[in-house]
Amino acid sequence: MAASLYASPMERGWYYLHRLLCGAVLLFLIAPILVIIPLSFNSVPFFTFPMPGLSLRWYEEFFLTERWQGALHNSIFVAVSVTLLSTILGTLAALGLSRPNFPWRAPVMSVLISPIIVPVVITGVGVYFFYADVGLLNTYAALILAHTTLATPFVVITVSATLMGFDHSLTRAAAGLGAPPITVFFKITLPLILPGMITGSLFAFGTSFDEVVVALFVSSAEQRTLPRVMFSGIRESISPTITAAATVLILFSLTMLTTIELLRRRSERLRGIRNT
Amino acid sequence: MATMAVQIAGSVDGVPLRIKLQRIERARKLKTFAFVLPLLLFILIGFVLPIGRMMFNAVHDDGLLVLMPRTMAALNGWDGKDLPDETVYAALAGDLKLSFAQKTAGAIGKRMNYELPGALSEVISSTRKASTLSVGPYKAALIEITPLWGQHEVWSLLKRGASAYTAFYLLRAVDYQYGPDGQIVASPPENAIFRDVFLRTIGISIGVTATTLLLGFPLAYFLATLPRRSSNLLMIMVVLPLWTSLLVRTTAWVVLLQQHGVINDTLMALHVISQPAELIYNRVGTIVAMTHIQLPLTLLPIYSVMKTVSPSYVRAARSLGAGPFYAFWKVYFPLTLPGIAAGCLLTFILCLGYYITPALVGGPADQMVSSLVAYYTSEELNWGMASALGVVLLTATLLLYYVFNKLVGVERIKMG
Numbered sequence: 001m002a003a004s005l006y007a008s009p010m011e012r013g014w015y016y017l018h019r020l021l022c023g024a025v026l027l028f029l030i031a032p033i034l035v036i037i038p039l040s041f042n043s044v045p046f047f048t049f050p051m052p053g054l055s056l057r058w059y060e061e062f063f064l065t066e067r068w069q070g071a072l073h074n075s076i077f078v079a080v081s082v083t084l085l086s087t088i089l090g091t092l093a094a095l096g097l098s099r100p101n102f103p104w105r106a107p108v109m110s111v112l113i114s115p116i117i118v119p120v121v122i123t124g125v126g127v128y129f130f131y132a133d134v135g136l137l138n139t140y141a142a143l144i145l146a147h148t149t150l151a152t153p154f155v156v157i158t159v160s161a162t163l164m165g166f167d168h169s170l171t172r173a174a175a176g177l178g179a180p181p182i183t184v185f186f187k188i189t190l191p192l193i194l195p196g197m198i199t200g201s202l203f204a205f206g207t208s209f210d211e212v213v214v215a216l217f218v219s220s221a222e223q224r225t226l227p228r229v230m231f232s233g234i235r236e237s238i239s240p241t242i243t244a245a246a247t248v249l250i251l252f253s254l255t256m257l258t259t260i261e262l263l264r265r266r267s268e269r270l271r272g273i274r275n276t
Numbered sequence: 277m278a279t280m281a282v283q284i285a286g287s288v289d290g291v292p293l294r295i296k297l298q299r300i301e302r303a304r305k306l307k308t309f310a311f312v313l314p315l316l317l318f319i320l321i322g323f324v325l326p327i328g329r330m331m332f333n334a335v336h337d338d339g340l341l342v343l344m345p346r347t348m349a350a351l352n353g354w355d356g357k358d359l360p361d362e363t364v365y366a367a368l369a370g371d372l373k374l375s376f377a378q379k380t381a382g383a384i385g386k387r388m389n390y391e392l393p394g395a396l397s398e399v400i401s402s403t404r405k406a407s408t409l410s411v412g413p414y415k416a417a418l419i420e421i422t423p424l425w426g427q428h429e430v431w432s433l434l435k436r437g438a439s440a441y442t443a444f445y446l447l448r449a450v451d452y453q454y455g456p457d458g459q460i461v462a463s464p465p466e467n468a469i470f471r472d473v474f475l476r477t478i479g480i481s482i483g484v485t486a487t488t489l490l491l492g493f494p495l496a497y498f499l500a501t502l503p504r505r506s507s508n509l510l511m512i513m514v515v516l517p518l519w520t521s522l523l524v525r526t527t528a529w530v531v532l533l534q535q536h537g538v539i540n541d542t543l544m545a546l547h548v549i550s551q552p553a554e555l556i557y558n559r560v561g562t563i564v565a566m567t568h569i570q571l572p573l574t575l576l577p578i579y580s581v582m583k584t585v586s587p588s589y590v591r592a593a594r595s596l597g598a599g600p601f602y603a604f605w606k607v608y609f610p611l612t613l614p615g616i617a618a619g620c621l622l623t624f625i626l627c628l629g630y631y632i633t634p635a636l637v638g639g640p641a642d643q644m645v646s647s648l649v650a651y652y653t654s655e656e657l658n659w660g661m662a663s664a665l666g667v668v669l670l671t672a673t674l675l676l677y678y679v680f681n682k683l684v685g686v687e688r689i690k691m692g
Contacts, residue, residue, distance in 0.1 A: 011600055022498040025491045029571060030513045032528035033520055035538060039531060047531045048541040089315040096311025103305055110681075112315060115323055117677050119629025121646035122327060122666045125653045129333075130326035149323045152315060210521045213631055217654070230523045234530055234636050243531065246524040253519040257512075 033250060040243035047240070058244035068229065068245065075209055075226040078140065082147040082208040087201040089148070090155025091193070097156070098163040109156075116153045123150065124217040131218050138220035146218050147208040154207060155200035162196025162267060195267035199260050206256060331670070334445050334663035339387045340437030343380050344371040348438040351431075356458070360431055365415040368425065372406035372418075390658065391433050391444065391454065398424045429456040445664035470648075470665070477644040480559075480634075481627035484566045485574070485620050491567070492575035492619065493612075500582035518572040526636050529565040530556065533637070562638040566630060573626065574619040577684075581615025618684045625676045628669065645669045 007015070043053035062068045093112060096102060115123065127146045128137070136142040170192075174184045212227035219225070226245065233242045341348050350367035354360045375381045385399035405421045419426035436442060436458065447453055447460060451468040455461040462468070499507045499514075517525060532538045533556040540552040555561055585608060593603035631646035645665055652662035 018494055018498065022495045025495045025571075026510065026513050028491070028568065029517050032525065032532055032568065033517060036524070036528045036531060039538075047534060047537055049538060089318060093312045093315040096308045099304075099308040101301070101305055102308050102312070108312060108316060111324065112312075112319055115319065117625075117673065118327065119631075119646055119669055119673055121629065121631045121649050122330070122670050123323070125649060125662060125666060126326035126330040127322070128653065129330055129659070130322075145322055149319060152319070156315070206519070210523070212523060213650075227521065227523050230527065231632070231636070234523070234527055238527070238530055238534075242527050246521075246527050249521045249524050253521065253524075254516070257516060257519045 036243050037247050037250065040240065040247040042240060042243075045240050047238075047243075058240045061241045062244040062248065068226075068241065071224050071226045071229040074140075074223055078143050078147060078223075078225060079205045079208040081140075081144045082151050083201045083205045085144070085148045086152040086155050086204040087197060090152045090200060090204070091159050091197055093152075094156050094159035094163060095189075097160060098166065112156050113153045115149045120150075120211075120213045124214045127214060128217040137218060138223065140223055142218045143215060143223055143225075146214045147211055150211060150214065151204035151207040154203035155197070158200035158203060159193060159196045162193045166192065192270060195263040195270070199263050199267075202256055202260055206253075327670070330663050331667050332663075333659055334667045335441050335443065337387075337442050337445070337660050338440040339383065340434065341440055343375060343384050343387075344368070344434070344437075347371045347434060351435050351438050354431070354435060356432060356435060359415075359426065359428065362413055362415050365418055365425070366412060369406055369409055369412075369414040369418060372403045373409075376403040376407040387437075388430070388433060390448075390661075392430065395424065395430070398422050432456065432458045442660075445660040446667065448661060449664040449668050473643070473645055473648055474668070476642075477628060480562065480566070480630075480642070480644060481624050483563055484570055484627050485624045487563065487567045488571045488574035488623055489616065489620055492571055493578060493616070496575050496579040496582055496615075499579055500585075501587075514572050514575060517568065522569065522632060525569060526565060526633055529561065529568065529637055533561050533564070556637055557639040559638070559642055562634050562642045565633050565637045566627065569633065570623045570626065574623045577619040577622065578612060578615040581612050581618075585611045614683075618680070621676065621680045621683065625673055625680065628673055628676075 038049075038051070039047055040058055041054045041056070042051045043055035043057070044051070097105060097109065102108075123146075127142070127149075131137045131139075131142040131146070136145075166189075171184050171188050174188045175181070179187065209225075210227060212225075212231050215223075215225050215228050216231070219228070226249075230242055230245060233239060346367035347364065347370075350364040351360065354364060372381075375384055381400045381403040382396075384403075385396035388395040388399060402418070402422045402424065406418065409417055424430055433454070436444070436454065444454065448463065448467070449470050451463045451471045452460050453463045453467065495514075499510055502510070530537075534540070535552045535554075535556075537556075539555060540549075543549045544552065555564075589607050589611070590603050593607045594600070598606065628644075629646055630644055631650060634642050634644050635647060646669070649662050649665050649669065652658045652665065656662075
């Protein structure tokens with residue numbers, strides 16, 4: 001929609017003002033993320049332009065010191081475990097919820113979704129007391145279980161969304177042709193809901209990988225995750241290594257975003273939904 | 277035909293078909309429920325139960341009951357008018373001796389200190405002195421040790437401690453407390469800090485919600501009117517921040533807004549300002565960083581509603597003689613209201629619970645309720661207070677979420 005030829009000067013003024021404002025807002029959204037990338041190659045430990053020279057010293061520190069590498073390994077280990085657990089639990093629940101005869105759907109759904117509604121500090125304090133009581137405080141198990149409660153709602157939501165457009169006559173046809181329920185699930189249902197499952201599991205991975213508040217409450221220095229190290233890094237004295245870590249994480253989220261977009265397209269194609 | 281078939285089928289083994297169908301239906305329901313059960317149990321045990329227990333802590337406090345059992349039992353007979361009689365003091369002396377031996381004086385003193393600032397040191401010193409008392413009468417001797425035990429206020433505090441349930445923490449969370457005679461009074465100014473924090477939390481949340489709406493609405497309109505290809509491209513710029521780690525975005529703002537950060541240095545190089553502006557560790561930094569984080573979340577619901585508004589409505593209004601602004605305001609804008617309500621409510625709800633961002637880019641005067649909950653949990657170790665503040669925050673969040681659910685429906689939350 002371009003400014004039409006017969007628009008009044010006032011309308012044209014508004015049109016360009018609107019475009020200018022939108023450009024500024026988009027810049028506001030993206031600039032902070034883009035600014036941090038070049039700064040991570042700065043050869044001096046300051047956060048300003050112009051940079052006196054380029055170097056990889058902050059990446060060296062990120063990839064070679066125990067403090068950051070330990071955190072990265074912990075984060076990946078916890079996030080992968082969370083992803084596995086929450087994908088299994090969440091997919092099962094979504095399959096059950098999608099059946100037309102499921103009883104008390106609305107209240108059950110509210111309970112399952114509640115971990116993403118409750119302010120995360122309350123969750124953090126609540127599980128802190130809980131894991132202190134059962135003697136799991138400062139263990140990987142506590143961190144993984146706590147993150148799983150936070151991550152599973154995303155799996156439930158995404159898989160449910162995939163199942164909403166699910167054609168149940170396909171499973172009935174398979175059953176009618178003599179396939180036992182297990183075969184129906186693995187040959188018909190699973191391939192169709194797989195894109196939703198993968199999207200959900202990526203969300204779950206991202207949730208755990210980025211979570212800091214609950215990690216601050218239930219884990220100790222031994223189970224420190226990447227966000228925890230970044231949090232204390234920003235809080236104490238901000239070292240340029242954080243910008244290197246941030247750049248790595250930005251690349252990581254770009255990859256995730258692309259994967260999810262590709263999966264969404266694939267899923268729409270599989271289910272025969274055509275974009276207009 | 278149908279009824280006949282039912283009768284014939286039902287007569288084979290004597291069980292009516294209706295009952296059989298009901299049985300099958302029930303078995304199916306159980307089977308589908310079995311799919312959901314593992315997650316439901318997991319969430320109930322690992323999430324709902326811990327939070328419920330924490331909420332319970334806000335009204336349940338048996339500290340004094342456990343630490344001073346004899347005094348609490350003796351106080352049951354006290355009418356609450358004058359100072360208690362000798363039997364109560366004897367029980368108190370017994371409890372104090374015991375607490376000196378078991379080193380629990382600090383815990384008693386700390387609990388009393390919540391309601392009576394300054395009681396902690398008095399209690400600790402009096403347990404030490406009371407341990408030397410061997411014979412009565414205890415009343416005069418204890419008041420001799422410290423006048424604390426001769427104050428009516430102290431005894432009405434202890435009397436309240438005889439019950440395991442207390443409204444003290446919840447009252448404190450809204451800046452009320454028990455007066456000397458057990459009546460509820462407004463907290464003195466030095467204790468009345470919580471209402472300020474709640475108002476500040478609401479104020480910051482409203483500010484951020486309004487800013488995201490002001491910035492997000494024009495952009496959403498722009499994206500909704502663009503052709504699909506270019507709007508998809510620009511949409512990446514909206515969604516990428518949403519996908520970037522919260523800590524990365526906060527780090528970016530710290531780097532940008534610092535005293536010698538990118539923005540200050542650029543402005544100084546351009547001679548716009550001569551001194552670095554105070555952009556971080558204050559309200560400005562908090563609002564800017566929070567707006568950046570919430571903007572996509574306000575924008576996306578508005579955008580998806582705008583996509584459904586047919587351009588022919590505005591065209592019809594224009595052809596009927598409405599000016600461009602009148603047509604926009606009277607026709608287009610009302611149609612986008614559901615999206616605005618959804619986006620703003622979502623942002624407002626999420627803002628209420630912010631913790632990390634104010635902690636990293638805000639100053640001491642920008643901390644919100646969540647920070648206080650964390651502070652009372654891990655620094656002060658006053659778990660009753662942490663829980664009471666949590667109750668207020670959680671209640672507000674759940675109420676707003678209920679409204680959101682009625683308005684939008686949780687089923688319609690979309691990801692990505």
